[in-house]
Amino acid sequence: MITISPSARTLRSPYYQSTVDDGVVSFTLYNSMFLPTGFGDPEGEYWRLRNGVSMWDVAVQREVQLKGRDAAKLAQILSPRDISKMKIGQGKYIPLCNHLGVLINDPVLLKIDEDCYWFSIADSDIWSWARAINNERQLEVEISEPQVAPLAIQGPLAEKLVVDLCGDWVSSLKYFWFKPAEIEGIPILVARSGYSKQGGFEFYLLDKKLGSKLWNVVKEAGQKYDIGPGCPNLSERVESGLLSFGGDSDHTTNPFEVRLGDYVDLKLEGDIIGLPALKKILEQGPKRHQLGAIFKEQDASSYPIFEWMTIYHDGEPIGSLTNRTWSYQLERSIGFALVSRNVNAGEEVLIETEAGMKASELVELPFV
Numbered sequence: 588m589i590t591i592s593p594s595a596r597t598l599r600s601p602y603y604q605s606t607v608d609d610g611v612v613s614f615t616l617y618n619s620m621f622l623p624t625g626f627g628d629p630e631g632e633y634w635r636l637r638n639g640v641s642m643w644d645v646a647v648q649r650e651v652q653l654k655g656r657d658a659a660k661l662a663q664i665l666s667p668r669d670i671s672k673m674k675i676g677q678g679k680y681i682p683l684c685n686h687l688g689v690l691i692n693d694p695v696l697l698k699i700d701e702d703c704y705w706f707s708i709a710d711s712d713i714w715s716w717a718r719a720i721n722n723e724r725q726l727e728v729e730i731s732e733p734q735v736a737p738l739a740i741q742g743p744l745a746e747k748l749v750v751d752l753c754g755d756w757v758s759s760l761k762y763f764w765f766k767p768a769e770i771e772g773i774p775i776l777v778a779r780s781g782y783s784k785q786g787g788f789e790f791y792l793l794d795k796k797l798g799s800k801l802w803n804v805v806k807e808a809g810q811k812y813d814i815g816p817g818c819p820n821l822s823e824r825v826e827s828g829l830l831s832f833g834g835d836s837d838h839t840t841n842p843f844e845v846r847l848g849d850y851v852d853l854k855l856e857g858d859i860i861g862l863p864a865l866k867k868i869l870e871q872g873p874k875r876h877q878l879g880a881i882f883k884e885q886d887a888s889s890y891p892i893f894e895w896m897t898i899y900h901d902g903e904p905i906g907s908l909t910n911r912t913w914s915y916q917l918e919r920s921i922g923f924a925l926v927s928r929n930v931n932a933g934e935e936v937l938i939e940t941e942a943g944m945k946a947s948e949l950v951e952l953p954f955v
């Protein structure tokens with residue numbers, strides 16, 4: 588059997604043992620940590636997320652903490668989205684860009700205190716980036732990783748379960764907002780957020796030793812809603828049009844190309860990395876846009892891909908398919924197409940797959 592060798596570089600989540608006990612069958616690596624990708628019943632996991640409630644080990648959404656007098660200033664320098672009006676207890680989905688306007692992460696930002704922010708990051712090293720910029724700008728911010736591990740509770744029944752666990756007050760939490768709470772002595776932050784469009788919450792566990800305990804408490808309370816283990820669900824997130832940074836983007840992708848233009852505040856002034864480049868990109872017109880691709884053949888492969896697949900239109904390469912999955916809604920194989928602006932929804936293309944050229948139709952995202 589081929590396995591991944593143990594190493595202190597390869598982190599296990601505080602929920603790792605619980606996911607193993609509950610039948611995890613596969614992992615991916617994300618932020619150098621194991622992320623469950625399946626529990627052996629892909630279709631069941633999909634429908635549980637769509638119709639019920641599922642619990643996910645998303646400790647890989649690690650936190651970059653900015654703390655100190657200049658924390659707010661540094662956070663704003665790092666993102667072209669206006670964060671100046673954020674309140675303590677508020678979160679926001681924000682792009683981070685480099686000096687060329689290239690997307691380098693798309694975290695959820697949490698304002699913990701006036702002088703403390705967390706970037707709940709996607710899969711790239713933002714600690715090094717934030718430390719470099721902090722030093723270059725001679726700011727007073729300490730950058731660290733707090734001992735935090737998110738657990739997501741997602742699906743239409745998530746709210747009922749989280750009310751049972753925390754109380755009625757969670758129903759008035761607005762999207763991305765969070766509050767501290769305690770469940771059976773376990774300290775957490777409760778946020779209304781999560782990487783699906785089915786609604787739900789994330790518990791940010793504040794004591795990593797209590798991972799199994801939190802997992803079990805949620806699992807027990809969730810029995811009456813038939814909760815089960817799940818994970819960020821490829822089919823659901825592609826149907827819903829959620830971006831996977833690093834999968835659907837590369838070292839040249841800017842926010843406008845991947846539908847994050849609404850999260851760039853062009854009116855911002857001052858020192859903001861990437862904003863001058865982003866303005867120039869907009870003036871010149873972004874070259875690519877992100878659409879959906881639906882394979883025409885009912886039996887085209889829906890197996891996930893290791894590499895982007897070239898897309899052709901009128902015999903010319905016009906972009907790439909960046910992911911692929913089965914859509915239980917459309918009953919077709921689907922994926923995201925990052926393609927030239929000259930080609931639009933409604934047009935037919937050919938995708939170079941492992942089984943040869945396959946016809947697909949381009950559509951607007953989200954699929955569903």
Ligand code: THG
Binds near residue numbers: 648693695780830
């Ligand atoms: N939760 C937390 N941290 C995260 C993720 C998360 N870090 C990594 C990764 N996910 C970051 N990426 C996303 C992508 C999309 C969303 C959240 C994080 C998301 N988007 C909604 C949408 O696109 O419709 C809402 C955006 C909005 O309205 O502002 O939720 O999931 N803690």
